[in-house]
Amino acid sequence: MITMTELKERSLLGLKELDKAEIESILNRAAYWEQHPSKVHAALSGKFIANMFFENSTRTRFSFEMAEKRLGAQVLNFTAAASSVEKGESIYDTVRTLESMGIDAGVIRLKPVGVLAELAEKIKVPLINAGDGNNEHPTQALLDLYTMRNHFGSLQGLTVTIVGDVMHSRVARSNAWALRKFGANVRFCSPPNMRAPELDVPEVTMEEALKSDVVMMLRVQLERHEGGKLKSAEEYRASYGLTAERASRIGSHAIIMHPAPVNRNVEIDSELVEHPQSRIFKQMENGVPIRMAVIERALG
Known part of the structure; x- marks a missing residue:
C-alpha cells in the first residue's frame, strides 16, 4: 500500500x-x-x-x-x-x-x-x-527547460525573457520558479495591465527582451480580454508581438520559444514559427x- x-x-x-x-x-x-x-x-x-x-x-x-x-x-x-x-x-x-x-x-x-x-x-x-x-503548468516548463538545456548545454546564467500576459499565465509561473533554481536570469515583458508583481520578476521593455538568450512568447488568450485589457490584436502585435523586424535584432545564438497554440501574426509573426532560431515545434x-x-x- x-x-x-x-x-x-x-x-x-x-x-x-x-x-x-x-x-x-x-x-x-x-x-x-x-x-x-x-x-x-x-x-x-x-x-x-x-x-x-x-x-x-x-x-x-x-x-x-x-x-x-x-x-x-x-x-x-x-x-x-x-x-x-x-x-x-x-x-x-x-x-x-x-x-x-x-x-x-x-x-x-x-x-x-x-x-x-x-x-x-x-x-x-x-x-x-x-x-x-x-x-x-509543470510539464510545459519542464519541456521548456529541457529544450533550453539541449540547445545551450546549461541553464546557468541564461537570460530568459517571457513576453506577454503574465497575469493569466501558468506557463510563466512554472518557468520562472524552475529556471531560477538553475541560476537563469528570468525577466518579464508584459503590458502594465497584464503583470504579476507578486512573482517578484523584473519587467523589461520589448527592446531589452530582444537582447535575451531566450525570447519566450506567451499565447494571447483573446477570449480572456473581452473586458478591455486588450484593445485589439493589432495593437498588441504592434507593442508586444515578435514581428519579423524585431526578430531580426535578436542575437544569432538566441532562440525563440512559445508554449503553443500560436496566434499567428498576433504574439508572433507567422513566418517566425518555423524560423531557424525557433524551437516551437521542437518544444512540442x-x-x-x-x-x-x-x-x-x-x-x-
Whole structure:
C-alpha cells in the first residue's frame, strides 16, 4: 500500500516546491527516453492512466496520451464536455469515481486554482498537473527547460525573457520558479495591465527582451480580454508581438520559444514559427519524453 508521503513524492502538482535535483532527474530521464531506440516499451504494461481534462486542450492531452502509450500503459481519456460534470457532478466525484474503477494514476487539467491540491489530499493515486488555472503548468516548463538545456548545454546564467500576459499565465509561473533554481536570469515583458508583481520578476521593455538568450512568447488568450485589457490584436502585435523586424535584432545564438497554440501574426509573426532560431515545434517534440519521465516517476 502506497503511503501518503510516497504519493506526494510521485505526484507532480507544480515546480514551485520541487527542488533542483528532482527537476534535473526528470530532465535526465527524459533524455534517456528521447534516445531510446524503441518507440513503444512495456515499462508500464498493465497500468491504467486516466487523462481527465476539465478544460479544453489538444496538444497537451495528445502529448500525454502519446507518452502513456509509448510506455505501454492503458489509457482512458475523459473530457468534461461529454461527462456527468456538465450535469452537475463535482470534479472530486468524477476523479474519485475513476479512482474507484482502478486507475493507477491521473493526469488532470482544470480551471479552478487550488482544487488540484485539495484532490491530492483525498485521492489515493498519483496525480499529474496538466495545467490548473493560472497557477502552474509543470510539464510545459519542464519541456521548456529541457529544450533550453539541449540547445545551450546549461541553464546557468541564461537570460530568459517571457513576453506577454503574465497575469493569466501558468506557463510563466512554472518557468520562472524552475529556471531560477538553475541560476537563469528570468525577466518579464508584459503590458502594465497584464503583470504579476507578486512573482517578484523584473519587467523589461520589448527592446531589452530582444537582447535575451531566450525570447519566450506567451499565447494571447483573446477570449480572456473581452473586458478591455486588450484593445485589439493589432495593437498588441504592434507593442508586444515578435514581428519579423524585431526578430531580426535578436542575437544569432538566441532562440525563440512559445508554449503553443500560436496566434499567428498576433504574439508572433507567422513566418517566425518555423524560423531557424525557433524551437516551437521542437518544444512540442520534447514534450513526449518529458511526460514519459513524469508518468514513469508517478508509477514508480
